[in-house]
Amino acid sequence: MRKRHYIQGSASTLILGLAMLLLLAGCGKGQANGIAEGKVNVVTSFYPIYEFAKAIGGEEANVINLLPTGVEPHDWTPRSQDILNTSKAQLFFYNGAGLEGWVPNFLKGLGNDSTVKTVEVSQGIELIYTDEDDGHGHGEAAEEEHDEDHGHEAGNEEHDHDHAATHIDPHTWVSPKSAKIMAENMKNSFIEADPAHQANYEARYKELTEKLDALDAKFTSELExxxxxxxxxxxxxxxxxxxxxxxxxxxxxxxxxxxxxxxxxxxxxxxxxxxxxxxxxxxxxxxxxxxxxxxxxxxxxxxxxxxxxxxxxxxxxxxxxxxxxxxxxxxxxxxxxxx
The missing domain is CATH 3.40.50.1980 (Nitrogenase molybdenum iron protein domain)
Structure with missing residues (x-):
């Protein structure tokens, strides 16, 4: 009986040990995808925002991208772990303009104790309206926000230009000119969250915008x-x-x-x-x-x-x-x- 008890105890210890190893391996592998102490934790909604946030944030930031590699962003939806990470972060960067239809419900799920600052990085870009209806409601959330911002005053025909029949094109980042505005919004948010490292954020932002300016100039000269x-x-x-x-x-x-x-x-x-x-x-x-x-x-x-x-x-x-x-x-x- 004692021998059997010993074998069972050894098996339990082995299973526990393997579980701990798997947990540690998982932690090591997923560090970039978890909250890091002592850094500005930033969650981004998809790839180009992730790249710009990493470029500006540098060593002061821990940037977590929600969208997995190889996944198209239009109809992706977040998991519970994504909500948990974002609730503990300092910044959440998303494109807006109606791209991420899941954002309103996602933000509601963060909880009242979350202090994450939500930043729509496409703010300030002159948006494109289209009458193309893709059947997925892209651009409609942004359309409602746009209408709320401007209001609907009785008799004001200036704002009554068939917005109800249009959708916003959310693909802002595909132009380097728009990407610069997005980068500036991110830089300002980093400085607000971590003013002690303002000079570092400014320097890295300058480096990024110089690359965007060079790309812009190349597109202009070679396509005209x-x-x-x-x-x-x-x-x-x-x-x-x-x-x-x-x-x-x-x-x-x-x-x-x-x-x-x-x-x-x-x-x-x-x-x-x-x-x-x-x-x-x-x-x-x-x-x-x-x-x-x-x-x-x-x-x-x-x-x-x-x-x-x-x-x-x-x-x-x-x-x-x-x-x-x-x-x-x-x-x-x-x-x-x-x-």
Missing amino acids: GMSKKEIVVSHQAFGYLCRDYGLTQHAIMGLSPDAEPRGQDLVKLSKLVKEEGIQYIFFEELVSDRLAKTLASEAGVETMVLNPVEGLTKEQEKAGDNYFTLMEKNLQNLKLALQ
């Missing part, structure tokens, strides 16, 4: 001489880029990459491709390229990637890609398509 100005994309994610660099996008799908187009829309786009001499249909890596390839086949043209930089694939992460390398590739592909 292109003979063509029309592009056909799978997902209507390039409105800000097109507005800032004199291009026009024609999208197979709406603001959401999984919105299904109507048959007549595809016929119309196929006709446009042939009439305008367009040689490439752009698609993106994080969603299916089925419709882009269907349209390209119908129109007798090729497909090519134009990346909305909503997130990295696992291959891109492994290769060390980032916002700037992906935007450089976008520029080269645009030049090839527009020549």
